[in-house]
Amino acid sequence: MTRPYNRSVGTTDRILALDLGKKRIGLALSDELGITAQGLTTLERVGRREDIETLRRLTLEKKITLFLVGDPLHMSGNPSRQGDYTREFTKELEYKTGLPVKFWDERWTSREAERTLRGSGVAKGQRKATIDRLSAVILLQSYLDSFPSQLAAVWPDEESS
Secondary structure, eight states: OOOOSHHHHHHHOOOEEEOOOOOOOEEEEEESSSSOOEEEEEEEEEOOOHHHHHHHHHHHHEEEEEEEEEEOTTTTTOOOOHHHHHHHHHHHHHHHHOOEEEEEEEETTTHHHHHHHTOOOOOHHHHHHHHHHHHHHHHHHHHEEEETTTTTHHHOOOOGG
């Protein structure tokens, strides 16, 4: 498996992860080396057209080349009703931005985000938006971690020299 970006340091493509919900979209962005995920401000939903336009502008600003979207599956692995909505939204997103969309299993991201936030002192009113953002970060980080480290290609260990 190869990473979805160029192998040369400083010429990476960035990934924008979306935790798509009915009220909010949690956002996370890969770093320029494609190693870590950073949370962005959670997008409060306005309407499909406006939301897609906001994401389109963000892709230009942040030089995004791929959307990574949480695939809302049931715990059994079967598609969910939210999955139908997600696929409709991303089909339009792909069309309007010209960028590819990749789906990634999100079954445990919200639970892990809630567990991480428990006892963190985040105000109750901010908790849901924070969970959405953290879910997007966990989603993107799990995707990035599924690839061999790019740094191995840049700084090989002594044994392989």
